[in-house]
Amino acid sequence: MSLDFTPLFDSWRFLLGGLGLTLGLSALTIVFSIVLGGALGLARCYGPAWLRWPLVFYIDSMRSIPVLVVLIWTYFALPVVTGVTLPPFWAATLALTAHISAYVAEIIRAGINSVRAGQERAAFALGMSRYRAIRDIILPQALVRMLPALGSILSITIKDTAIAAVIAVPEYMNRSQTVAGQSFHPIEVFIVAMIVYFAILFPVTRAVDMIYARYAYLGRS
């Protein structure tokens, strides 16, 4: 099997643009997911009872449906219902955020619950208000415990952006497919794609491991 990487040399700018979109889509999705997921998670823990069921339903539903399905539905079916057609990039952002924020919400909930009972009692015994107890005592500890899970969400998000290729978002995966199709050297193109994604994802997982190892003692009981 002889490999010919030259088509890649010709298309590197094209592919680089795709990479930029991968990173951009990942970053946007993460930020929105943390905000939305954080809100959902806090609402789940501290919100009014009537809100609980719809939240649980939403979160569990997003955990049950594949990302691909959410992406495709958002891009193709949502316009039919709402009359609004989102460009692929924003459809992907919306779909990925909707999906990943559910996981973030679950992580927040698990993190808060793992700290809660004894610490809450101690805080109230000191005369703290509910708001302060949550802000100063519960959340900081919960945050440390959530770090590894949140880190893996970062990794999952970057991987999920590759699925957005299916709805014509011109990120790296999509562009690789284009180059592969045009150059008739798919193997070389995808080998490079694997190297590129690995080069992005490996440091992310390592960094998360290291950060957690550094700060884990803060969250230990």
Next chain:
Amino acid sequence: MSYDWSVVWRHADLLWEGTKVTIFLAVTTMIIAVPGGIVLALMRLSGIRILAAASATFVEFFRNLPLILVIYTAYYILPVATGLRFSPIATAIVALSLNVSAYNGETFRAGIASIRKGQSEAGYALGMSRTRVMFEIVLPQAVRRVLPVLASTWVSLFKDTSLVSVISVGDLAFESMRVRSQTFRVLEMLTAMAVIYWLLGYPQAKLVDWINKRYRVNE
């Protein structure tokens, strides 16, 4: 805009075929990937440098790649690398198995490592060999301990099977989208696809929650 939801019922048999393929893919992959994960974990913990390095490399490699990329790459590489003809579904199973084995490898490694050293020592103190200690004392406990994680992995796998639709494997996603292309009933078919996945996935997610509650480790 008029919707024609009957298109779903009219093509129910195709959707059912797709569902069967989805389930088949998930089950087959797990059957391969659970022993695969155990083997990888044992290699990693074996103390033989080459095996440990090979296992660690394999696990890190597949955990840091998007599954969709692995599927595409497998589609192009497998026939060339092995000289054999691979059906799309075989390609799918290879890609999925490699991917999930890597995750299970890490799962089992962490599970085995979480068993107290004293348990192995008690086995050694009785004169047991390292092999016996691993297979009779440590692994049985480790498997029990990682059951909740394996259950979560199963649920993820079930959803990830949808990705094989990109190489034209006739799973639920592929069949749903094919009917959509043929009938132009976009909203109906895509919603049906989402709903069916939801009907399949929701109980599984709830089951995983229940398993997590029940098997919470009290150490």
Next chain:
Amino acid sequence: MIETQAKPGRGESGSVPTVSYHEIRKRFGTFEALAGVSMEIYHGEVVCLIGPSGSGKSTLLRCTNGLETMDSGDIKLDGKSMPKDWNGMRGVRQRMGMVFQNFELFPHKTALGNVMAGPIGVLGKPRKEAEQRAMDLLRKVGLVDKAYSYPAQLSGGQQQRVAIARALAMDPEIMLFDEPTSALDPETIGEVLNVMKQLALEGMTMVVVTHEMAFARRVGNWIVVMDRGAIVEQGRPEQIFDAPAKDRTRDFFSHLGWSG
């Protein structure tokens, strides 16, 4: 002091010690756990290793059955040097029984299953024979009615007694106890010590790392006081407890609040 079957004069009749340690050294990183320990253990003796935490008592015990490897030195069993490799040590381990501070029962097996684990897995005994013997041993430690219970259903004292039965099932020549009662509630310590006393009366050679001074005084034949990886002094219980020769021994007892 109860009458165990140890000979009054240690090694006087020229008998070979069951276990002899010669200049055992062991480091963990920069920490010197054992700084050249030498001593003998004779057949039928109950030797109690006492001393502050970190003095090397447990390390010495664990070197005896190879769970720790020593950096230098030699341990002889019945006059023959013990093998230095892991697989060679397996044979030695089968002749010794060990009881751990945390019991370390196998949680996925019943009490009976635990006691049978050695004979079936290591000695290859047929199931019926192993089961009969296991039942006898459980009866001996007073837990035959708990044979089919799982460790999680047993109290600490019960688990430790099962652990003793599990070690005895291998018909060991010597029993090693690593702080057997340190993890127990005070109410259950007695039931375990009683089993150990019974074993001593039957003539089992025992090495016990313990903080239970009353037990050491009443059941022990030979007391070894360790501190910072070395033996401070060793002798008969009456001498060590009533008239310790070394200041460090006296210090140790005073810190325990022990006044005899």
